């Protein structure tokens with residue numbers, strides 16, 4: 001039996017899509033949304049129709065009628081804490097993502113676009129390994145302020161896929177290993193997978209800064225800025241997500257440009273670049289304590305993992321903990337499609353999204 005699966009991954013500046021016939025990729029395309037186009041919209045939600053039409057146009061251009069699809073899967077958005085794996089998109093999930101998402105994020109459109117295309121065709125729409133996957137152990141939850149538990153938001157889709165890939169490459173089972181995975185992209189999150197469960201993370205606001213995010217910042221200073229009257233809520237959020245991190249110092253989110261600045265002798269760029277490697281290494285070290293140092297391997301992945309300079313600086317600081325494996329890039333479209341394929345082949349269960357039954361937090 002061949003299943004044709006459409007995978008949709010909306011990012012801040014692009015919507016990546018792929019179509020698979022079982023495990024064979026028959027189409028992959030990155031639809032770019034230029035900044036001047038994105039800036040026409042007040043929020044992510046308003047981009048829904050534009051992005052959905054763009055997806056449908058690509059299918060049409062490539063002679064893939066939507067009627068030939070078996071299922072559609074989108075990158076899961078900022079929902080309340082959910083389990084790993086597949087969820088069926090339903091009206092309750094759509095209501096949450098449309099009206100009360102935990103945070104505004106392009107991935108909130110993954111479920112919405114998938115559902116909108118799937119529903120009239122009588123197909124199921126899914127999300128898989130949402131950014132809100134929460135498998136934290138209880139001791140990891142308190143933040144230090146009563147009633148303000150930590151929120152588990154991470155690049156779980158790519159991080160879990162890379163942890164599984166590492167395990168397979170070494171003829172081991174994911175469920176037998178303790179792995180730290182550092183996802184280094186426009187945003188950075190680092191996770192520790194203990195015997196197949198993502199038991200703790202350093203989220204994009206808890207550790208290293210990244211090309212476009214601030215990471216952990218001094219909270220007393222942050223509070224002062226919030227109440228200074230100078231900035232709106234939206235501007236403050238942008239300061240930590242979108243306009244924070246490398247771009248706030250060097251006016252670019254492209255690490256390759258930063259590397260060029262460094263090679264041309266720019267001392268400020270050198271400090272920022274090295275500080276990022278230093279902070280990433282610190283977060284990896286922090287997570288090693290979760291399993292009392294019993295780490296089998298550290299996996300470095302994401303776009304930044306293509307940089308030999310960056311990965312060797314990190315490696316130098318952390319290889320005393322465990323061997324470091326570099327798996328550059330991300331595997332998100334394939335991870336989405338293969339996850340749903342396992343569901344269609346009855347190799348994996350699917351969860352129905354019901355807020356009354358979600359992970360407690």
Ligand SMILES: Nc1ncnc2c1ncn2[C@@H]1O[C@H](COP(=O)(O)OP(=O)(O)O)[C@@H](O)[C@H]1O
Nearest residue numbers: 185186187211253254255256302303304306307
């Ligand atoms: N060969 C490379 N060397 C250094 N940095 C790279 C390289 N390729 C991509 N990057 C950087 O990776 C980051 C984007 O990573 P990516 O995983 O594509 O992010 P996202 O999916 O979050 O947009 C950018 O800062 C980009 O400059």
Ligand SMILES: CCCC(=O)OP(=O)(O)O
Nearest residue numbers: 131153154155187189204
């Ligand atoms: C840390 C949550 C996931 C996230 O922010 O994803 P992107 O970096 O792809 O925006």
